[in-house]
Structure formats: structure tokens, C-alpha cells
Amino acid sequence: MAYPLKDIQIPEDANKELLIAKHTKYLYDFAENKDSFEYVMTEHLRLSGIFWSITALDLMGTLRDFNKEDIIEIVKSCQHSNGGLSAAPRLDSHILYTLSGVQILVTFDALNAINADAVVDYVCSLHQKDGSFFGDKWGEVDTRFSLCAVATLALLKRLDAIDIESTTNYILSCMNFDGGFGRRPHSETHAGQVYCCLATLSILNQLHHVNAEQLGWWLCERQLPSGGLNGRPEKLPDACYSWWVLTSLAIIGKLHWIDKDKLSAFILACQDSDGGIADRPGDEVDPYHTNFGLAGLSLLGENRLKKINPVFCLCQDVIDRLKLKPQILDP
Amino acid sequence: MSSDEDHVLYKDRSDWADVKPLDIETDKDSVINIAYSETFRDCYGYLRAVLKSGELSERVFELTTTCADENPSCYTVWLLRRKLIAHLKKDLREELDFMVTQIQENQKNYQVWYHRQKMVEWLGDPAGELEFIRNMLEWDAKNYHAWQYRQWILRKFNLWDGELAVCDEMLAKDCRNNSAWNQRYFVVLNSTGFTSEVMDSEIEFTLDSVREVNYNESSWNYLRGIFKHANDKQKAHIINVLEKEFSSGRKSVFSLSILLDTYEATGQKDLALKAAEQLKEHDLLRANYWDFRARLLREE
Numbered sequence: 308m309a310y311p312l313k314d315i316q317i318p319e320d321a322n323k324e325l326l327i328a329k330h331t332k333y334l335y336d337f338a339e340n341k342d343s344f345e346y347v348m349t350e351h352l353r354l355s356g357i358f359w360s361i362t363a364l365d366l367m368g369t370l371r372d373f374n375k376e377d378i379i380e381i382v383k384s385c386q387h388s389n390g391g392l393s394a395a396p397r398l399d400s401h402i403l404y405t406l407s408g409v410q411i412l413v414t415f416d417a418l419n420a421i422n423a424d425a426v427v428d429y430v431c432s433l434h435q436k437d438g439s440f441f442g443d444k445w446g447e448v449d450t451r452f453s454l455c456a457v458a459t460l461a462l463l464k465r466l467d468a469i470d471i472e473s474t475t476n477y478i479l480s481c482m483n484f485d486g487g488f489g490r491r492p493h494s495e496t497h498a499g500q501v502y503c504c505l506a507t508l509s510i511l512n513q514l515h516h517v518n519a520e521q522l523g524w525w526l527c528e529r530q531l532p533s534g535g536l537n538g539r540p541e542k543l544p545d546a547c548y549s550w551w552v553l554t555s556l557a558i559i560g561k562l563h564w565i566d567k568d569k570l571s572a573f574i575l576a577c578q579d580s581d582g583g584i585a586d587r588p589g590d591e592v593d594p595y596h597t598n599f600g601l602a603g604l605s606l607l608g609e610n611r612l613k614k615i616n617p618v619f620c621l622c623q624d625v626i627d628r629l630k631l632k633p634q635i636l637d638p
Numbered sequence: 639m640s641s642d643e644d645h646v647l648y649k650d651r652s653d654w655a656d657v658k659p660l661d662i663e664t665d666k667d668s669v670i671n672i673a674y675s676e677t678f679r680d681c682y683g684y685l686r687a688v689l690k691s692g693e694l695s696e697r698v699f700e701l702t703t704t705c706a707d708e709n710p711s712c713y714t715v716w717l718l719r720r721k722l723i724a725h726l727k728k729d730l731r732e733e734l735d736f737m738v739t740q741i742q743e744n745q746k747n748y749q750v751w752y753h754r755q756k757m758v759e760w761l762g763d764p765a766g767e768l769e770f771i772r773n774m775l776e777w778d779a780k781n782y783h784a785w786q787y788r789q790w791i792l793r794k795f796n797l798w799d800g801e802l803a804v805c806d807e808m809l810a811k812d813c814r815n816n817s818a819w820n821q822r823y824f825v826v827l828n829s830t831g832f833t834s835e836v837m838d839s840e841i842e843f844t845l846d847s848v849r850e851v852n853y854n855e856s857s858w859n860y861l862r863g864i865f866k867h868a869n870d871k872q873k874a875h876i877i878n879v880l881e882k883e884f885s886s887g888r889k890s891v892f893s894l895s896i897l898l899d900t901y902e903a904t905g906q907k908d909l910a911l912k913a914a915e916q917l918k919e920h921d922l923l924r925a926n927y928w929d930f931r932a933r934l935l936r937e938e
């Protein structure tokens with residue numbers, strides 16, 4: 308049975324070893340070089356950028372005291388009077404960056420730097436009657452925002468602040484005929500949204516609603532002969548989608564349904580010899596793909612990396628310190 | 639990016655002389671060596687200043703145009719722009735025109751799509767929108783934002799007539815377009831529903847499609863998705879066609895996996911088990927999955 312497929316070919320001379328020292332240097336340089344074009348152009352997602360960098364470094368065991376005090380100061384200066392956090396000082400608060408800020412602070416064990424009660428109020432103010440969440444006061448709805456809201460509250464130990472039933476029901480209303488999830492009811496299934504929905508249900512301890520078998524099949528169908536995973540049918544493989552799919556499989560206990568060695572080889576091939584990981588071999592690297600590439604390798608059992616928690620995308624020791632136990636289905 | 643040579647930096651404009659720009663939290667006296675970054679740094683310096691002062695005026699509206707051109711991913715620019723549109727009672731049609739190029743140049747950016755949606759919501763009139771989206775889908779037929787916006791328009795303004803024909807057309811162009819298959823399901827579900835007659839035509843449409851291109855995950859997934867709406871006669875028909883396809887040598891992991899599911903759903907355990915064993919052999923990447931299916935069947 309032979310079939311044509313959208314895929315890539317891994318070059319013969321691609322990297323096969325994990326380049327920890329190189330990635331560490333790449334991330335330190337990225338953060339130091341505040342006048343670089345990349346740095347200046349990404350102000351609008353600064354807190355997320357910081358989160359990707361510190362999580363990647365934490366995974367590699369090279370976070371040490373990486374600008375800790377400065378970073379905590381930045382996070383602090385991003386909190387607004389409505390309790391929410393913005394990507395950078397003076398921008399508007401948004402649920403995406405509120406979660407990033409909280410993830411950064413729990414990594415540094417510095418939650419007291421911000422007003423946590425105000426964050427909880429902010430998250431609750433975005434909760435809608437149908438159980439969905441707005442991203443900000445302008446009213447866009449997305450299952451990503453449900454995860455941001457629920458994960459933020461869980462990290463702050465304030466899940467009691469929202470109605471779990473309606474939140475769950477909204478997520479379930481986004482389930483499609485192929486067993487996957489989209490951004491809103493009836494939006495096409497997309498690996499990133501599948502992760503968001505599964506992680507939300509996991510935190511709320513509601514995974515029993517999911518058809519793990521059907522969804523597991525859709526997810527493992529994402530693996531292509533190159534070993535990489537794509538985010539939707541007929542799309543190219545990508546290191547970040549490899550993470551969204553892989554972690555979704557981990558949450559529903561089906562990680563063993565894909566070929567782990569081939570995926571590992573794909574992610575390693577996405578490394579640049581000068582450090583950093585790209586979406587595909589040979590492409591431009593960035594902190595985002597570097598973090599999710601490493602997170603994927605960690606989930607695949609790479610023993611030079613710390614263990615990642617699939618639900619929160621934080622090092623497992625951080626989640627253990629907070630005594631959180633998100634639901635994971637048995638294999 | 640505005641590569642406009644006539645662009646005057648805000649620091650050189652007399653009508654902005656009363657505002658002191660605010661720098662990003664970096665070293666003050668450093669120089670960036672990228673050609674257009676001066677425009678970028680200049681307009682965002684003034685943006686930060688007006689965000690701080692809260693000024694809502696025509697000149698700020700013009701500033702957001704420059705900022706959107708320089709970096710449309712900055713979500714705050716769009717928030718501020720909407721605030722200004724409401725405050726200054728700007729012409730919404732003019733804003734829709736402005737958004738045409740913005741979306742064309744930044745199709746993957748969800749801010750621009752959402753901004754357009756808000757304008758149409760405020761306007762309360764979807765005239766021209768379906769055509770606009772259709773044109774955008776000519777560029778990228780799988781653009782998630784475009785499809786999502788299309789679904790919003792269809793539902794909000796109840797525009798189902800002719801939408802199934804649009805799906806037909808899109809799938810005739812590319813039967814592997816998963817977004818169009820998803821749209822098909824959405825349209826049927828929200829317009830006619832999966833009645834018995836509709837199922838007859840949906841089954842034929844899908845079987846024709848898989849007969850034409852066998853290795854196509856999306857059409858098989860659609861078939862799997864509508865299978866639950868089929869009556870017994872329709873189920874038997876689907877199995878019959880698939881078996882014929884299969885015995886004529888047109889095999890794929892997908893057709894075999896659908897056969898496995900349909901056998902299982904109709905209680906034909908032995909045939910299902912045989913299919914699972916075959917799949918385990920052929921689909922090595924997912925051997926563990928097929929092994930799991932075979933084991934379940936044996937345990938039943």
C-alpha cells in the first residue's frame with residue numbers, strides 16, 4: 308500500500324544528538340540581546356516568550372538564576388488594575404498572558420509578586436454563561452482561553468472560583484464528528500485545540516467524557532513517515548505540533564500508539580547546530596519551537612532533560628511542589 | 639510593513655511635538671541596524687505614550703494605522719483602534735476597506751480577522767462578506783480563521799442557502815481539503831440535518847470521492863463521521879461498496895480501517911478482527927494502535 312503524502316525528508320546530515328549547551332547559549336543570547344530585531348518585534352507576546360525560554364532552560368537544568376529578579380519585576384509591571392496581565396507593560400491585559408505570567412511566577416516560586424486575588428477576579432470576569440471564556444473584554448471566544456483560565460486558576464489553587472459544569476459542557480460542545488476539538492463549536496479539529504480541550508478536561512477531572520479511542524486514532528494519524536507530526540490532515544509536520552499531539556496522547560494514555568523513535572529523530576533534526584529548534588529541519592529557530600521541541604523530547608523519555616508535565620507544560624517538579632495532580636488516563 | 643518613502647517619523651511631526659515617546663524597557667542609546675526598524679520604533683514609542691495618557695483623537699487613530707502596518711500582531715493596537723472607532727464614530731465601511739489589505743497581508747493573524755468580524759457585527763450587515771471570504775480561500779483554502787469567520791457569518795445572519803454548493807465546489811477543486819469537509823458537516827447539520835434522504839446523497843457524494851482518490855484521510859473521516867446517522871440499509875450499502883473497492887485491489891489503510899469500524903459497528907466480529915490484523919501488518923507506524931484494536935475484538 309503506497310500513497311502520496313505531504314511530508315518532508317530528513318536530511319542525511321541532520322543532527323542526531325541533543326545539543327543542550329548550544330540551546331542554553333541560544334536562549335541566553337536571545338534574552339540578552341534586547342536590541343535585536345526579533346526581540347523588539349515580539350514585545351506583544353513578551354510574557355509568553357519569557358515563559359518559553361525559562362521552561363526550555365528549566366527542562367535542560369540550565370535555568371539557574373536566569374535574570375530571575377528582572378523577570379519577576381517585568382511580570383509584576385504587567386499586572387493591571389483589573390487583575391489581568393498584559394504581554395508587556397502598557398499593553399492590554401489578556402488571558403493568554405495572564406497564564407504566561409502565572410506560569411513564570413510558579414516556576415520561580417514567586418507567586419506573591421502579584422495580586423493573585425485580583426487575577427482570580429479577572430479570570431472570573433471573562434467567564435460566560437455558556438461556560439466559554441473571553442480572551443479579553445472584547446469578547447473573542449476560543450477553547451484556548453478556556454485552558455488559560457482553568458490552568459491559571461489551578462496554579463493559583465482557586466478552581467473553586469468558577470462553575471466546572473458549564474466550563475466542561477462548553478468544551479464538550481466543541482467536540483467534532485472525528486472525535487477531535489476545534490476552537491469553537493463546529494470549528495475544524497486542530498491538534499493545538501485538541502490539546503487545549505484535553506488539558507482543560509484533565510485539570511477539571513472530566514476526561515471520562517472523551518472518546519479516547521477515536522481521538523487517539525485521529526491523533527496518531529498525525530504522524531507522517533518522516534516521524535514528525537502535523538496539526539491537521541494534509542499539513543506539513545512541525546516540531547510544535549509534535550508537542551501538541553504528543554501531549555494530547557499522553558493525557559489520554561495513548562503515547563505508545565505512535566512511533567516514538569521516529570518522532571525523536573524528527574525533533575532532533577529540527578535543531579540548529581548553533582542552538583535553537585525550528586519547526587522543520589533547516590528552518591529559522593525561535594524560543595517557541597525550542598521550548599516545545601524540548602518538551603516533546605522530555606515526554607518521549609529523553610533522560611538528559613527533566614520531566615515535563617503534559618497538562619501544564621511546566622517541569623514536573625514545579626507541579627509536584629504545588630501538589631497538583633491533573634488527571635491522566637491509564638494506558 | 640510600510641516601505642512608504644514619504645513616511646514622516648512621528649518625532650519629526652509638528653502635530654506630535656507635545657508628546658514624549660516612551661521607549662521599550664531596553665538600553666536607551668542603542669542603534670538597530672535594520673532598515674525599517676526606525677519607523678517601527680518611532681511609532682510604537684508614541685503608541686506607548688498615548689496608551690499611558692489615554693488620548694483618544696484623530697491623530698491617535700492615524701497612529702494606529704502606522705502601528706498596524708508595522709506590526710499587525712500587536713493586539714493592543716487593534717483594541718485601541720476599536721476604542722477609537724467607537725469614540726470618534728468612524729465610518730465602518732471605510733474600516734472594512736482598510737481591513738481588506740490588512741487581511742490579505744496577514745492571513746494567519748487572528749487579530750485582523752477578529753477586527754473585521756467586530757466591524758461587521760457593529761454594522762449588522764454581512765453584504766459582500768461571503769464573497770470576501772471566498773476570495774481569501776482562493777489564496778489559502780485551509781485558512782482556519784477564514785473558515786471560522788465564515789461559520790460565524792452563516793450562523794449569525796442565517797445564510798445557509800447555497801452553502802452546500804460552495805462545499806461541493808471547494809471539494810471538487812481539492813478533495814483533500816479537510817476544512818471543506820468540516821464545513822460540509824457543519825452546513826448539513828445546521829441546515830437540513832442528516833435526514834434519510836440527505837444521507838443518501840451524502841453517502842453517494844462521499845463514496846464517489848473516495849473512489850476517485852482513495853488515500854484521503856479527510857473524506858474517510860467524513861464517511862466515518864456520518865456513518866452514525868445511517869440506517870441499516872445505508873450501512874449495508876456502504877460496506878458493500880467498500881468490500882468491492884477492496885477486492886478490486888484499491889486498498890489503503892483508510893479504507894481498511896473504515897471497513898474495520900463498520901464491521902465492528904454491525905457486529906461482524908471475525909471480519910473486523912481480520913481487518914485489524916491486516917492493518918497491524920501494513921501500518922507499521924501505528925502497529926500498537928492496531929494491536930490494541932485486535933486485542934479488544936478478541937476479548938469481546
Ligand SMILES: [Zn+2]
Binds near residue numbers: 546547
Ligand atoms: Zn510550529
